Amino acid sequence: MGKKRIYELAKELNVSSKQIVDRGNKQGFDIKNHMSTVDANQERQIRAMFSKGGKQSTGNSQSSHKSSTNNVHSANSKPKEHANAHAQSRPAAHHDSNGSHPVSRNTQQANRNAESNRNNNGHSSVARNTNNTAQRNHSNNNNHSNNQNHSNNSNQSNNHRTNQNNDRRNHQASNNSSNTSTRNTNSHSTGSSTTASNHTSSNNNSNTNRSSNNFSNHNTGSGRFGGSLNRNNNRGGSRKANKKRNKKQRKQKNQRLREVEHHGAPERKNRPLPKVLEYQDGMNAQELGKLLHREPAEIVKKLFMLGVMVNQNQSLDKDTIEILAADYGIEAKEKVHEDLSDLDKIFEKEMENTEHLVSRPPVVTIMGHVDHGKTTLLDHLRHSHITAGEAGGITQAIGAYQVRHGDNLITFLDTPGHAAFTEMRARGANITDITILVVAADDGVMPQTIEAINHAKAAKTPIIVAINKIDKPDANPQHVTDQLMQYGLVPEKLGGDTIFVDISAKFGKNIDELLDMIILEAEVMELKADPDQPAAGSVIEARLDQGKGPVATLLVQQGTLHVGDPIVVGHTFGRVRTMTNERGRDVKKATPSSPVSITGLNEVPEAGDRYVVFDDEKTARAVGEERAKEAQVEERRKTTRVTLDSLFDSLKEGEMKEVDIVIKADVQGSVEALANSLQKIEVEGVKVNIIHSGVGAINESDVALAEASNAIIIGFNVRPTPQAKSQADSDHVDIRLHQVIYNAIDEVESAMKGMLAPTYTEQVTGEVEVRDIFKASKVGTIAGGMVVDGVVQKNSKVRLIRDGVVVYTGELNSLKRFKDDVNEVKQGFELGLTIKDYNDIKVGDVIEAYVMKQVPVK
Ligand SMILES: Nc1nc2c(ncn2[C@@H]2O[C@H](COP(=O)(O)OP(=O)(O)OP(=O)(O)O)[C@@H](O)[C@H]2O)c(=O)[nH]1
Numbered sequence: 105m106g107k108k109r110i111y112e113l114a115k116e117l118n119v120s121s122k123q124i125v126d127r128g129n130k131q132g133f134d135i136k137n138h139m140s141t142v143d144a145n146q147e148r149q150i151r152a153m154f155s156k157g158g159k160q161s162t163g164n165s166q167s168s169h170k171s172s173t174n175n176v177h178s179a180n181s182k183p184k185e186h187a188n189a190h191a192q193s194r195p196a197a198h199h200d201s202n203g204s205h206p207v208s209r210n211t212q213q214a215n216r217n218a219e220s221n222r223n224n225n226g227h228s229s230v231a232r233n234t235n236n237t238a239q240r241n242h243s244n245n246n247n248h249s250n251n252q253n254h255s256n257n258s259n260q261s262n263n264h265r266t267n268q269n270n271d272r273r274n275h276q277a278s279n280n281s282s283n284t285s286t287r288n289t290n291s292h293s294t295g296s297s298t299t300a301s302n303h304t305s306s307n308n309n310s311n312t313n314r315s316s317n318n319f320s321n322h323n324t325g326s327g328r329f330g331g332s333l334n335r336n337n338n339r340g341g342s343r344k345a346n347k348k349r350n351k352k353q354r355k356q357k358n359q360r361l362r363e364v365e366h367h368g369a370p371e372r373k374n375r376p377l378p379k380v381l382e383y384q385d386g387m388n389a390q391e392l393g394k395l396l397h398r399e400p401a402e403i404v405k406k407l408f409m410l411g412v413m414v415n416q417n418q419s420l421d422k423d424t425i426e427i428l429a430a431d432y433g434i435e436a437k438e439k440v441h442e443d444l445s446d447l448d449k450i451f452e453k454e455m456e457n458t459e460h461l462v463s464r465p466p467v468v469t470i471m472g473h474v475d476h477g478k479t480t481l482l483d484h485l486r487h488s489h490i491t492a493g494e495a496g497g498i499t500q501a502i503g504a505y506q507v508r509h510g511d512n513l514i515t516f517l518d519t520p521g522h523a524a525f526t527e528m529r530a531r532g533a534n535i536t537d538i539t540i541l542v543v544a545a546d547d548g549v550m551p552q553t554i555e556a557i558n559h560a561k562a563a564k565t566p567i568i569v570a571i572n573k574i575d576k577p578d579a580n581p582q583h584v585t586d587q588l589m590q591y592g593l594v595p596e597k598l599g600g601d602t603i604f605v606d607i608s609a610k611f612g613k614n615i616d617e618l619l620d621m622i623i624l625e626a627e628v629m630e631l632k633a634d635p636d637q638p639a640a641g642s643v644i645e646a647r648l649d650q651g652k653g654p655v656a657t658l659l660v661q662q663g664t665l666h667v668g669d670p671i672v673v674g675h676t677f678g679r680v681r682t683m684t685n686e687r688g689r690d691v692k693k694a695t696p697s698s699p700v701s702i703t704g705l706n707e708v709p710e711a712g713d714r715y716v717v718f719d720d721e722k723t724a725r726a727v728g729e730e731r732a733k734e735a736q737v738e739e740r741r742k743t744t745r746v747t748l749d750s751l752f753d754s755l756k757e758g759e760m761k762e763v764d765i766v767i768k769a770d771v772q773g774s775v776e777a778l779a780n781s782l783q784k785i786e787v788e789g790v791k792v793n794i795i796h797s798g799v800g801a802i803n804e805s806d807v808a809l810a811e812a813s814n815a816i817i818i819g820f821n822v823r824p825t826p827q828a829k830s831q832a833d834s835d836h837v838d839i840r841l842h843q844v845i846y847n848a849i850d851e852v853e854s855a856m857k858g859m860l861a862p863t864y865t866e867q868v869t870g871e872v873e874v875r876d877i878f879k880a881s882k883v884g885t886i887a888g889g890m891v892v893d894g895v896v897q898k899n900s901k902v903r904l905i906r907d908g909v910v911v912y913t914g915e916l917n918s919l920k921r922f923k924d925d926v927n928e929v930k931q932g933f934e935l936g937l938t939i940k941d942y943n944d945i946k947v948g949d950v951i952e953a954y955v956m957k958q959v960p961v962k
Pocket residue numbers: 472473474475476477478479480481520572573574575576607608609610611
């Protein structure tokens with residue numbers, strides 16, 4: 105016997121996966137979730153747990169039956185399908201004999217009723233029958249003797265956990281319970297003792313009886329099924345005839361049950377389930393609902409019962425969809441949508457090729473703080489180490505170029521700046537092999553130096569340190585080295601593994617040594633590609649040229665790109681019409697690691713897009729068009745990002761082992777305090793990982809890094825720049841701003857523990873630009889200014905921001921228009937204000953007004 109997945113077993117046993125997980129783990133098994141497997145032995149044990157006696161243990165219904173029942177079946181008597189006085193003496197209906205769970209019995213009953221309904225003029229509604237069935241516990245309580253009520257009550261409470269799914273499923277039905285009960289009572293009037301005994305024997309049994317009786321009553325005996333039941337109950341009839349009828353009836357029921365088992369859940373709209381669910385990975389409950397002819401809410405509920413908590417719009421993975429289909433009792437087949445359009449897959453496949461591999465040049469990015477000499481270094485390389493035969497060519501700015509060093513080529517990406525680097529990475533293009541970190545020897549480690557280190561680390565790219573400007577008299581390379589060591593960059597001579605080279609980009613000093621080191625690092629990395637296969641790679645930059653149309657610089661990462669190649673680039677396609685190198689020369693082919701500028705695409709692709717060459721243009725066109733269509737869907741899917749609010753769910757699903765965080769604060773002391781405290785948080789083995797921290801406003805680079813790394817940004821006494829804010833909004837990056845360190849830590853910890861329940865949230869209402877300052881001996885500093893955004897109210901809380909840093913947080917003392925006190929001042933109007941207990945206001949300060957809003961409890 106092979107291993108079995110929990111959800112499969114759950115389905116067979118008609119219990120929820122969660123029940124098996126819980127009880128299995130109590131038994132000492134190690135079951136993580138519904139996808140876990142158990143071996144044959146464990147499977148046997150689980151089956152035993154849920155068979156007969158075991159199945160009810162979560163609800164303890166057996167014991168409650170025993171204690172409360174005085175006139176009927178033993179605890180072991182199985183629930184029966186028969187709705188008449190003969191029930192006791194008859195063998196249980198076949199589907200009960202495997203110890204099926206109340207949930208499934210209800211479902212089956214609902215189906216059966218539904219079906220019977222259809223058989224019987226169909227005029228009594230399916231919903232009502234389903235409701236009747238659903239009201240197992242409630243209607244028991246309403247209808248029957250105290251004794252039974254007692255029994256059912258205890259059952260109900262004991263069963264609460266076991267049946268909660270069932271109850272949820274049937275929740276809507278509960279409104280009808282009293283009606284149902286009344287009808288039931290009436291219909292039972294002639295045979296109440298029998299009915300009562302059946303009820304007491306088992307909740308489910310009683311339910312079955314009632315449902316059936318109820319059904320027959322409502323169909324006034326005209327229904328085949330109900331009619332026969334009525335006759336049995338009320339008139340008796342000859343034994344022989346009864347026996348015959350019952351036999352026939354059993355046969356019909358068995359037949360129906362077989363159908364029900366095959367079809368699974370109740371059919372609400374009378375539209376049958378498809379035989380096969382042809383799905384696509386990432387579909388949501390709404391889309392699946394359409395395919396299954398079911399309400400999305402039903403799908404969400406079903407998933408909930410399977411232990412998956414989602415809303416209608418959340419994408420579901422393959423496993424979940426397959427489990428869902430299995431639960432409906434139908435086959436699931438992943439729709440193999442033209443796999444060709446999955447460019448990433450083809451790209452990865454091309455990249456994985458291990459045959460005919462030859463060494464390829466490294467692709468290098470230069471990063472560092474402003475003015476530390478990145479451009480000077482790139483320019484120097486461009487002019488001094490040009491590729492053979494290219495002398496005299498006019499340098500084209502195509503975003504990348506190659507330099508020759510001895511027998512080797514090195515490709516430099518001509519895009520200094522971290523945002524570009526990280527944006528490419530965010531788009532899935534990790535094209536840099538090596539990062540050169542330029543640090544000016546006279547200036548040392550600066551904020552962007554640290555940023556660059558963290559960006560490179562996040563991309564897992566080795567760093568070579570180039571300490572620049574060593575020609576300068578105040579150059580202090582040793583100091584720079586000491587500083588960098590604090591960030592984990594330790595030179596080889598001090599036992600580390602980072603290469604350090606002292607250079608002067610301006611005067612070309614030690615540039616050859618730097619290139620030597622790049623080659624050395626590349627050799628260690630064993631960078632290889634196969635020039636004999638069709639090309640695949642990434643877009644470095646792209647633009648629309650007036651005369652040439654879309655022009656894109658492509659980096660060849662695998663294979664060789666030829667003029668005339670049919671190509672799909674991101675969501676665009678075409679045929680490579682012209683191909684030029686960084687000197688503007690036409691080339692016929694481009695080998696691995698070369699950058700080339702091409703024309704011939706139908707649209708302008710985006711930097712970071714991947715491209716793949718196809719065999720023929722027709723396929724390329726079809727794939728390109730399909731991809732353009734898929735781009736919209738993709739956009740939607742991309743919005744599922746980690747936020748503090750979704751953190752707990754992600755952790756619970758085991759998707760995250762570390763919570764990546766970017767910290768920005770007003771002073772280094774706060775950065776460290778926050779980082780130290782956050783790093784101490786550990787929730788069930790999951791820890792916080794500070795991927796970047798720094799002093800100053802939250803900038804676009806921080807947001808790009810957070811986006812690429814799925815990180816959360818915590819700002820302490822700082823604000824995002826307007827650009828960073830809009831970028832964060834559009835990229836759905838979660839920025840959390842705090843003024844109290846403890847609150848920041850508490851928020852992260854609470855989110856990790858899944859307790860994030862903010863009752864108040866801050867809402868910025870307006871922004872004032874301070875344009876004048878008046879000092880008054882009595883009232884202190886009066887700020888004159890203009891409301892540049894929103895509105896400022898007299899009772900606003902305010903934050904004083906200077907150069908992106910929160911300098912003071914407090915309340916308004918007064919708010920005036922000219923000489924008059926006012927309650928509010930709107931955008932575009934001048935005002936005068938004072939801040940309570942604060943006078944250090946300066947011209948150019950920004951005063952942000954905000955209110956605290958209560959967040960409605962979800
Ligand atoms: N003395 C000296 N000056 C240098 C050296 N390298 C660059 N500079 C000077 O430093 C200044 C800034 O150099 P850039 O190359 O523009 O610096 P950058 O890092 O590209 O700056 P951004 O593009 O603003 O990020 C320029 O005036 C350069 O001439 C060097 O090795 N020695």
